[in-house]
Amino acid sequence: MKEQLANIRAQALEAFEQAKASADLDALRVKYLGKKGELTAVLKQMGRLSAEERPAMGQLANEVRAALESALDTASKKLEAAALEHRLEAEAVDVTIPGRAPAIGHRHPMYIALDEMKEIFIGMGFTVLDGPEIELGELNFDRLNAEPGHPSRDWSDTFYFDQDEKVMLRSQTSPMQVRAMDTMKLPIRIIAPGRVYRKDEVDATHSPMFHQVEGMVIDKGVTMADLKGTLNTVIKKMYGESTQTRFRPHHFPFTEPSCEVDVQCHKCGGVGCPTCKGEGWIELLGAGMIHPHVLEMAGIDPEVWSGWAFGFGLERTAMRRFKIDDLRLIFENDVRFLEQF
Ligand code: PHE
Numbered sequence: 001m002k003e004q005l006a007n008i009r010a011q012a013l014e015a016f017e018q019a020k021a022s023a024d025l026d027a028l029r030v031k032y033l034g035k036k037g038e039l040t041a042v043l044k045q046m047g048r049l050s051a052e053e054r055p056a057m058g059q060l061a062n063e064v065r066a067a068l069e070s071a072l073d074t075a076s077k078k079l080e081a082a083a084l085e086h087r088l089e090a091e092a093v094d095v096t097i098p099g100r101a102p103a104i105g106h107r108h109p110m111y112i113a114l115d116e117m118k119e120i121f122i123g124m125g126f127t128v129l130d131g132p133e134i135e136l137g138e139l140n141f142d143r144l145n146a147e148p149g150h151p152s153r154d155w156s157d158t159f160y161f162d163q164d165e166k167v168m169l170r171s172q173t174s175p176m177q178v179r180a181m182d183t184m185k186l187p188i189r190i191i192a193p194g195r196v197y198r199k200d201e202v203d204a205t206h207s208p209m210f211h212q213v214e215g216m217v218i219d220k221g222v223t224m225a226d227l228k229g230t231l232n233t234v235i236k237k238m239y240g241e242s243t244q245t246r247f248r249p250h251h252f253p254f255t256e257p258s259c260e261v262d263v264q265c266h267k268c269g270g271v272g273c274p275t276c277k278g279e280g281w282i283e284l285l286g287a288g289m290i291h292p293h294v295l296e297m298a299g300i301d302p303e304v305w306s307g308w309a310f311g312f313g314l315e316r317t318a319m320r321r322f323k324i325d326d327l328r329l330i331f332e333n334d335v336r337f338l339e340q341f
Contacts (some may be wrong), residue, residue, distance in 0.1 A: 001045060001057060008038050009064045016068075016075040022083075025076050032068055039065060109341040110211065110330055113238070113318035114193055117213060120237050121191045124230070126215070129192040131179055134161070135170035143178040143297050144254040152253075159197050169197035173214035174254060177290070177309055180216060181298035186305060187219035193314065204326045211314035216290070218300065218307030224257070224289055227308040231261055231287065238321060239263065244270070246281055255288025255309060266320055275325050282320060285312040 012032045019025045032038050043061055046054060107115070118128055137153075137160070146152055152171065159169040176192035184190070192214040200206040217226070228247060236243050244264040252258040262283050265276035272278040287310035292302035315330050322341060324330065329337050 001042065001049070002060065004042050005039075005057075005060055005064050008032065008042065009067060012038075012068050013071050016071045019075055019079065022076060022079050025072060025079065029072055033065065033072075039068070106338075106341075108330075108338060109322050109324070110314060110318040112341060113321045114211075114213070114314060116238060116321075117234070117312070117317065118191070118193070120234050121215070124189070124233075126189045126191050129176055129180060129190050131173070131176045131192055131194060133170055133195050133197070135168060135175050137165045137168055139175035139178045140168060140170050140172065141165075143294070144174055145291055145294055145297075146253045150253060157199055159199065170194075171198050172196050173212040173311060174309070176214045177216045177254070177294070178298060181218070181295075181300060186300065187217075188307070189217050189219075191215045202328065204328065207315075207327055207331060209331075210327075213312040213314055213317075214309065215312070216307060216309040218290065218295070218305050220305060222306045222308060224308065227287060227289070227310070231285070231310060235261075235263060235284070238317070239266075250286060250288075252286055252288055254291050254294045255286075256291045258286065258288030261285050261287060261310075263320060266323055267325070282316065283313075284316055284320070285310050287311070 012028070015028050015032075016025065019028060030037060034040070039061070046057060046061075049057055122128065141147075141150065141153055152158075153165065158165075158171050161167040161169075173192050173194050173196055176190070176194075180188055180190045180192070193211065194214075195209055196212050197209050200208050202208070217230075232245055235245055246262040246264075247259045248262065250258045250260040260283055262279075262281035264270045265273060265280055265282050267273050267275040268280065270280040272280045276282050288308065290307040290309055295302045295305060295307070315327055318324065318330065319327065
């Protein structure tokens with residue numbers, strides 16, 4: 001029996017030593033120390049021993065049990081440590097690898113220019129309006145004094161949805177003048193930025209979709225001098241105090257008198273270059289005193305009220321602001337271009 005115990009001890013210690021995983025150790029614990037294990041089997045034979053032999057053998061058995069238990073404990077700790085070591089190695093983070101910088105987006109240059117413009121007008125007491133890009137022909141043309149047959153209504157210029165020219169993609173933000181007159185209380189000071197659509201081929205200065213910023217003031221005693229003063233103030237705020245402007249006579253059906261406003265070319269300073277097509281000036285907007293008939297159609301008495309309106313080309317405004325010389329850059333969304341602003 002003594003020999004049996006010694007064998008169990010030797011075999012078990014050896015097996016514990018060799019175990020590769022804690023599951024193996026569990027199995028070995030059952031095999032040697034379990035209820036049906038080898039040590040228990042030996043202990044069951046104790047009954048056969050004489051009363052003198054029993055205590056010594058009992059003590060020996062207890063010693064063996066204690067030795068196995070402590071060896072199991074050591075082996076299991078060793079395995080745990082090895083497993084931890086392995087995990088640390090596998091999950092190691094190399095803190096010296098350079099980080100991946102997240103790409104942070106930012107505002108589009110045209111919207112930077114628009115926000116600057118809004119800021120200036122809001123500071124002058126204007127309200128910013130938003131309106132539909134799908135517009136009624138009635139508001140885009142009729143109520144703006146462009147009667148049937150007017151060249152701007154031509155199918156070669158305008159995106160209509162129906163044969164009767166009742167619904168269209170707005171070709172200008174000017175119908176926002178009518179919407180404001182129909183819905184707001186006088187006096188009115190508004191700007192209305194947004195997309196407009198015309199059947200133009202894409203080139204360095206044209207796109208079938210572009211942006212305008214409409215503006216309108218209606219009050220008592222409003223004159224062309226207010227229009228000039230306001231526009232000059234805004235343009236100088238955007239482009240610098242020394243910016244030169246030029247007001248040229250022009251025609252629009254819904255303003256009388258009408259003008260176009262140019263700024264001196266930023267590239268050549270007015271001498272003439274490819275950017276300004278040799279003109280020395282770049283056209284920024286159309287403007288004028290609101291035609292009395294347009295006021296009348298909105299139920300506003302032109303004998304009491306007067307007003308003016310303007311329509312900035314937003315792309316041009318941004319191009320001049322950031323010295324961009326090709327309109328297409330604004331729409332291509334090339335990150336290398338956009339990141340510069
Ligand atoms: N709507 C005109 C255009 O698209 C611009 C404009 C607006 C002119 C307001 C006068 C007054 O060309």
